[in-house]
Amino acid sequence: MAHGFSACPILSRSFAARPCPRPKPPDFLPGILLLTRAIDDADQAFARAKAAGATILQEPEDRDYGSREFICQDPEGNLWCLGTYWPKVA
Template structure:
């Protein structure tokens, strides 16, 4: 019997900073298919943005700032689950993502690829959903 429960809302939100957060948001929407849910800030500054991943989860990001809490731009990395890695790779490449690793099959049954966004962040995508809990 398959578990048909609805998953809870995300409780873990990866975060990142960007030199040009508005450009990064546009890139993440165009290249990967994130959905811009909310963005706060004036002019070029982004104080807070939430981008949702349509199959579930999402990220939060903002413009770089000088405080001890903020991450440095280009230091983020994530693995994102997708059912269509080859199609997403083609989309990311067409949008200008820097290819780190073209689509490949892993020895544990996943189909993966890796790219960098314009800020230098590493994005890996694949079909591996993690080990059952």
């Protein structure tokens, strides 16, 4: 949980570090997760992730399917794709 950014719990509101129990190997291999999360405000989440020390892999970008999203990596090596696209179920 270096830099106050962690994949657990998933996207805390402030990206602040919180105690998080970690499974012991071999149940947990750091840096192999790709997590996708729908959010309300991609620019605000981007600013918080960057300030918390996330490595930015893609700046916020508007997609042709209606999402504004960005990709970052936390200090544990996990990738996060955060965007506003939230498909509706008919």
